[in-house]
Amino acid sequence: QSTPATIDLFGRFDRFNFFFEAVVNTTTVAPGTVEPTAEGRQSSGFPFVAPGFPQPSFVIDDVHFHSCPTTPACPDSKTKFYQPDGTCNNLVNFLSGSANTPLTRLLPPEYADKKGSPRISSGGGALPSARVISTTMQDDVIQRSGKFTQEVPFWGQFIVHDMVSTPSSSRPSGVNCRCGSTDPACFNIPIGFSDFQFIQERKTCLPVVRSQPIQDLHCSSAVRQQLNEITSFIDGSTLYGSDKSRLDELKDSESNIGSMKIGKLSPHGFVPSHSPILPLGNQVSDALHRSMACPAAVHKPRNAPCFVAGDIRANENQVLSSHHTLFLRLHNNIVQDLSQKNRHWGADKLFETARSIVAALNQVVTYGQFLPVVLGPTYMKRFGLELNKEGYYHGYDASYDATVANSFATAAFRFGHTLVPETLTRYSPHWSPTGPSLKLRDSFFNNEPLLSTQFGGANSVLRGTTQKSSLTFDTTFAADMHNNLFAPPGRIGHDLLAINIQRGRDHGLPGYNHFRVLAGLKKARKFSDFVEIPFSRRNTLQKLYKNRVDDVDLYIGGLSESSVSGGIVGPTMAYIIGHQFRALKRGDRFWFENGDANTVFTPGQLKTLRKMSLSKLICDQMGDTRTMSPNPFLQPTVAGNARKPCTSFSSLDLNQWKDGRANALDKETDTEFTPWFALTTEGGKKIEARELLDFLLLNRPDDVCPRVLGSEKRSVFGKNQIRFKCSPGTIKGSPYPPADVKMGVWTDWEDSSTPTSHNGDDDESRGKSHKCKGPIAIQVQTTKGVPARETGEVFRKHSPFAGFLCRKQDQQDGRCLDYKVRYLCKEIVKGPISDGNPTTAPPKTKPTAPSGFKWSPWVSFSNPAFGDGDREFIYLVYGRTGFCATPTKMEARDVVTKQDSRLTGDTFQIFSPRQGLYCANAAQSNFVCHDYEVRYLCKEDSK
Numbered sequence: 003q004s005t006p007a008t009i010d011l012f013g014r015f016d017r018f019n020f021f022f023e024a025v026v027n028t029t030t031v032a033p034g035t036v037e038p039t040a041e042g043r044q045s046s047g048f049p050f051v052a053p054g055f056p057q058p059s060f061v062i063d064d065v066h067f068h069s070c071p072t073t074p075a076c077p078d079s080k081t082k083f084y085q086p087d088g089t090c091n092n093l094v095n096f097l098s099g100s101a102n103t104p105l106t107r108l109l110p111p112e113y114a115d116k117k118g119s120p121r122i123s124s125g126g127g128a129l130p131s132a133r134v135i136s137t138t139m140q141d142d143v144i145q146r147s148g149k150f151t152q153e154v155p156f157w158g159q160f161i162v163h164d165m166v167s168t169p170s171s172s173r174p175s176g177v178n179c180r181c182g183s184t185d186p187a188c189f190n191i192p193i194g195f196s197d198f199q200f201i202q203e204r205k206t207c208l209p210v211v212r213s214q215p216i217q218d219l220h221c222s223s224a225v226r227q228q229l230n231e232i233t234s235f236i237d238g239s240t241l242y243g244s245d246k247s248r249l250d251e252l253k254d255s256e257s258n259i260g261s262m263k264i265g266k267l268s269p270h271g272f273v274p275s276h277s278p279i280l281p282l283g284n285q286v287s288d289a290l291h292r293s294m295a296c297p298a299a300v301h302k303p304r305n306a307p308c309f310v311a312g313d314i315r316a317n318e319n320q321v322l323s324s325h326h327t328l329f330l331r332l333h334n335n336i337v338q339d340l341s342q343k344n345r346h347w348g349a350d351k352l353f354e355t356a357r358s359i360v361a362a363l364n365q366v367v368t369y370g371q372f373l374p375v376v377l378g379p380t381y382m383k384r385f386g387l388e389l390n391k392e393g394y395y396h397g398y399d400a401s402y403d404a405t406v407a408n409s410f411a412t413a414a415f416r417f418g419h420t421l422v423p424e425t426l427t428r429y430s431p432h433w434s435p436t437g438p439s440l441k442l443r444d445s446f447f448n449n450e451p452l453l454s455t456q457f458g459g460a461n462s463v464l465r466g467t468t469q470k471s472s473l474t475f476d477t478t479f480a481a482d483m484h485n486n487l488f489a490p491p492g493r494i495g496h497d498l499l500a501i502n503i504q505r506g507r508d509h510g511l512p513g514y515n516h517f518r519v520l521a522g523l524k525k526a527r528k529f530s531d532f533v534e535i536p537f538s539r540r541n542t543l544q545k546l547y548k549n550r551v552d553d554v555d556l557y558i559g560g561l562s563e564s565s566v567s568g569g570i571v572g573p574t575m576a577y578i579i580g581h582q583f584r585a586l587k588r589g590d591r592f593w594f595e596n597g598d599a600n601t602v603f604t605p606g607q608l609k610t611l612r613k614m615s616l617s618k619l620i621c622d623q624m625g626d627t628r629t630m631s632p633n634p635f636l637q638p639t640v641a642g643n644a645r646k647p648c649t650s651f652s653s654l655d656l657n658q659w660k661d662g663r664a665n666a667l668d669k670e671t672d673t674e675f676t677p678w679f680a681l682t683t684e685g686g687k688k689i690e691a692r693e694l695l696d697f698l699l700l701n702r703p704d705d706v707c708p709r710v711l712g713s714e715k716r717s718v719f720g721k722n723q724i725r726f727k728c729s730p731g732t733i734k735g736s737p738y739p740p741a742d743v744k745m746g747v748w749t750d751w752e753d754s755s756t757p758t759s760h761n762g763d764d765d766e767s768r769g770k771s772h773k774c775k776g777p778i779a780i781q782v783q784t785t786k787g788v789p790a791r792e793t794g795e796v797f798r799k800h801s802p803f804a805g806f807l808c809r810k811q812d813q814q815d816g817r818c819l820d821y822k823v824r825y826l827c828k829e830i831v832k833g834p835i836s837d838g839n840p841t842t843a844p845p846k847t848k849p850t851a852p853s854g855f856k857w858s859p860w861v862s863f864s865n866p867a868f869g870d871g872d873r874e875f876i877y878l879v880y881g882r883t884g885f886c887a888t889p890t891k892m893e894a895r896d897v898v899t900k901q902d903s904r905l906t907g908d909t910f911q912i913f914s915p916r917q918g919l920y921c922a923n924a925a926q927s928n929f930v931c932h933d934y935e936v937r938y939l940c941k942e943d944s945k
């Protein structure tokens with residue numbers, strides 16, 4: 003006999019809201035009755051759908067199915083900064099990275115029925131129970147890191163709550179996943195009789211509600227997808243939310259300087275806090291309060307209202323709430339300071355300016371301090387994640403899609419769960435423990451320690467996490483994560499390791515072995531091929547998964563790997579994480595370092611932002627903090643990381659935001675220079691600066707600005723060169739196509755000349771006319787991949803029309819680097835262009851299908867110029883007329899030239915009738931795939 007394990011949920015917030023034995027009928031609950039009852043029990047679910055969220059549009063498996071998002075109308079004039087919901091950031095694909103769109107996929111899903119039922123074993127049966135895997139993979143002893151602090155997991159949790167939030171299934175009558183339930187919205191984890199959970203509380207299952215099923219971006223519901231409710235961009239949505247109505251409520255409507263609401267206490271007998279705390283549920287609408295995940299049944303000793311914030315999970319643990327507090331204070335301190343400096347600024351301008359700074363500082367800490375510790379130097383470099391030391395970043399590329407990937411959210415970035423410690427210790431300003439240590443389980447949804455200044459509130463919480471060691475990266479979890487997650491007082495709870503494995507199956511994530519291949523590791527045929535996994539763990543996995551390498555779940559396989567050098571996670575997770583953070587950097591038009599047309603900050607502002615660190619933020623915002631280690635992710639005992647006075651860290655110089663600053667005398671930092679140009683013609687004749695400028699404005703408009711403020715000259719080998727001074731942001735100068743042009747087709751990279759064979763010059767101006775019709779943009783890089791403009795060399799030609807030419811005599815060292823060139827063209831044609839009549843190769847005549855079979859129509863969903871490759875996965879056509887689920891053959895050809903895929907020279911990562919086609923740009927010698935269309939051969943009567 004089993005104890006019913008019941009989940010009460012409605013809406014999107016149940017992930018943090020499961021509890022046991024409290025059967026509640028959500029439909030009868032009146033609004034406003036969500037306050038916990040005296041027994042500490044939850045009296046209702048959260049029957050509320052936040053305003054601004056699209057309502058579910060239809061029902062599948064009796065569960066609301068989220069409709070596919072409609073493309074917003076983005077204003078013609080370019081939006082200047084992040085919209086609350088993240089739309090209109092990418093001007094080619096308005097929805098890229100926005101809230102309420104599907105998670106993307108790095109690999110096609112693997113569902114048992116190809117549509118949406120959880121993955122099963124390659125041998126056909128069920129996969130081993132996620133709970134059995136979880137318990138078997140635990141070591142007897144929990145290990146603490148000798149190097150990393152608890153700030154690593156907790157900053158990770160805070161920043162990922164800016165990137166992704168995946169809701170569970172819901173329906174008006176609730177979803178009740180008691181053990182034995184046959185509700186298709188449930189995917190419970192079975193518990194065996196020898197399990198601690200059964201022995202203690204006779205539990206026969208751990209309830210898991212499946213994620214809300216949604217349509218894909220093509221509005222097809224043939225294959226189950228999952229939703230991201232928040233903006234993928236690192237835009238401070240933790241603080242500001244992901245929709246305008248939420249943001250409006252979180253703003254302090256009484257403030258005329260653009261402040262955010264702060265907590266007003268204290269009817270509950272808490273000592274009021276002197277430093278601001280997060281606003282409380284009773285200060286906002288019922289609807290907003292109820293949107294917060296804050297289950298009373300878990301731990302609400304004194305009936306305090308929950309905090310409200312931009313992200314619904316802000317109450318999940320006190321360290322998380324402390325990070326929210328830090329940035330709330332930061333916002334309010336910035337607007338306060340700026341209102342003094344710019345007395346004429348209105349509340350909106352103050353607010354938006356502070357918001358831009360908060361978003362930038364989240365990026366600074368994440369890329370500047372956090373990711374290097376997690377990924378190590380190799381992966382930082384491989385994915386181009388390092389911040390520039392100076393100057394603007396010119397890597398913005400509208401073809402990158404910032405949207406969070408399913409495997410990142412559901413597996414790779416959950417790596418932090420294994421680092422979370424068993425206890426939390428608060429530290430005084432003098433770095434000694436203060437107040438009682440809290441067991442992790444007692445910190446879940448317990449905001450009490452932050453409500454008062456006793457023991458230092460959030461300040462001592464963050465001093466604690468930057469001092470104490472995290473657990474090590476492995477498959478062993480703190481007991482409170484592994485058995486007591488969200489446990490009601492006196493009870494045991496859930497198992498997050500088991501949930502994570504189960505969630506991967508729920509989402510149809512392919513197994514670990516497939517992701518190994520994606521990450522550049524060897525595809526395993528037997529367990530001993532998993533050489534990245536230590537021997538004993540590999541053995542345990544082999545037994546658990548009954549010798550089937552393809553069955554191993556991504557999460558447990560990834561966690562089992564040894565760390566990459568200089569980092570924490572193993573190579574498979576490092577790949578997925580690096581890939582994601584690259585997309586979030588290159589694919590974000592408002593990335594804080596962006597130059598070009600998308601500049602958010604002046605050079606002076608950029609400079610002061612770059613010098614900021616998490617240490618300084620904690621120093622400044624966590625009131626009584628006097629000293630801090632320079633890198634809060636490393637223990638103070640690590641060489642070079644001893645605590646230093648807060649005054650020794652650079653502070654944020656808000657004078658850089660003072661109006662009139664750009665006209666101030668400090669011109670050096672507030673102007674930008676064009677590249678250097680030769681003041682001679684190609685024939686060697688001298689020309690005047692004015693003449694040159696006219697030439698450049700016509701021929702190389704991206705390299706100069708329309709209004710020149712001044713110039714500077716120098717002499718190279720006795721010949722004069724000049725560069726022009728422009729106001730910040732007015733030199734377009736991107737090696738990538740501007741975001742708002744209609745995308746064309748890229749040519750292959752060409753490297754027709756090398757400096758040695760041409761006497762030290764590099765001339766890439768020939769040849770291109772044979773292919774590119776209607777050139778839009780040129781991209782030039784050294785053969786090692788450095789953008790031409792970042793080399794400091796001087797070019798004679800650099801335009802989509804004239805091509806590219808580097809002359810050795812213009813260079814200070816007398817020689818050119820070796821460059822490669824490609825063009826973005828309206829059309830690519832074969833052979834020389836003859837009077838506007840492209841001689842496109844005629845499409846090959848179709849081979850007819852063998853009798854009893856038929857070919858599907860040709861389809862192309864993805865364009866390799868838009869993303870990191872061409873993805874023509876079969877699941878995209880499931881359910882469409884003319885296609886079938888199990889084709890016997892697949893063909894692919896270039897969309898434009900109709901050239902057969904076998905003749906293009908591309909290599910394919912996936913090419914099979916069962917999965918479709920995947921061509922990774924990075925795997926091609928010229929770093930870009932052809933754009934393919936595919937078709938499938940189906941049995942005549944098949945579907």
Ligand code: HEM
Pocket residue numbers: 017018154155156157158159162166167168169318319410411412415416417418419422498501502505
């Ligand atoms: C006390 C600490 C934490 C607790 C109690 C916690 C709990 C949870 C829970 C209950 C879920 C939902 C699981 C599901 O139903 O699928 C979740 C999701 C997740 N967690 Fe944690 N977590 C903690 C810390 C962290 C850390 C340190 C990281 C990373 C560094 C992290 C990353 C994630 C990610 C990426 C997700 C998926 C988010 C989504 O797609 O909605 N968490 N966590």
Ligand SMILES: [Ca+2]
Pocket residue numbers: 164165232233234235236237238239240
């Ligand atoms: Ca965000």
